[in-house]
Amino acid sequence: MALRNAVMAALLEGEASGYDLAKAFDASVANFWMSTPQQLYRELERMEAEGLVAARVIEQQRRPNKRLFSLTEAGRAAVHAYTVEPLGKPSAIRDELMVKVQCVDAGDIDAVRKAVAERMEWATAKLARYERLRRRLLDGRSEEAYFAEAERVGPYLTLLRGMSFERENLQWGDMALRRLDQRAAALPAEG
Numbered sequence: 399m400a401l402r403n404a405v406m407a408a409l410l411e412g413e414a415s416g417y418d419l420a421k422a423f424d425a426s427v428a429n430f431w432m433s434t435p436q437q438l439y440r441e442l443e444r445m446e447a448e449g450l451v452a453a454r455v456i457e458q459q460r461r462p463n464k465r466l467f468s469l470t471e472a473g474r475a476a477v478h479a480y481t482v483e484p485l486g487k488p489s490a491i492r493d494e495l496m497v498k499v500q501c502v503d504a505g506d507i508d509a510v511r512k513a514v515a516e517r518m519e520w521a522t523a524k525l526a527r528y529e530r531l532r533r534r535l536l537d538g539r540s541e542e543a544y545f546a547e548a549e550r551v552g553p554y555l556t557l558l559r560g561m562s563f564e565r566e567n568l569q570w571g572d573m574a575l576r577r578l579d580q581r582a583a584a585l586p587a588e589g
Contacts, residue, residue, distance in 0.1 A: 401441045402450070404431040405476045406469060409451065411551065413468040414440055430556060450476055499574065507585075511578045518571040525564040532557055571588055 408414070416587050419442070420435040445451045450473035456464040469477070495517050498512075502510045535554050536544050545551055 401431075401437060402445055403435055403477075403480050404433065405438065405441055405445065406450065406473055406480070407552070409467060409469045409473070410477065411553070413466045415466050416463050417464075419467070430560065445473070447472075493523075502578065502581075507578055507582050511575060514571050514574050514578070518568055518575075521564045521567040521571070525561060525568070528557055528561045528564065532561070 404423070405419065408419055411422065414422060416435065416439045419438055420433075423431070423433055423438065433482070442451060444454075446543055449470055451467045452470050453465045454466050456466060458464060463527065495513055498505070498510050498513055532554075535548075539547065539553075544554060548554065
């Protein structure tokens, strides 16, 4: 998937600056697509040159002028065309933690254990952010009411996937820590 598809998905929420998009990526689509602000700005420039987004300038007094981007009709058509394309192969997990875990028997079990625990802390924090976003999206409604009334349900569905992913990370982390502790207890003491 190209970054532009994720940018167009984020712009479905409405007009946004590059800065706003970077924040939105962190708060919403980061559970399925990562990007740096520099990548976003470069992609917005390319998309503008291709007519997929339009920018308008907001003049500001004590700050640099702000450019707000929105999807053009061509951009909306590109979103539609993208959604009907066949899926490619599922993405593979590329995770340095998994490489460290794979190497644990030849490495430092305490260091790997610490890395797993840190990942769990990160997952817990991310899950808390996702839960705050979930409450904000629901705005006091039940999920059933949200799905019946909301203008767009895609952001909520992807949020639920991100929450599920982080819960699974925590479940796996608990299991991995228990097994690493068992393994450490079974190893002969060094001395």
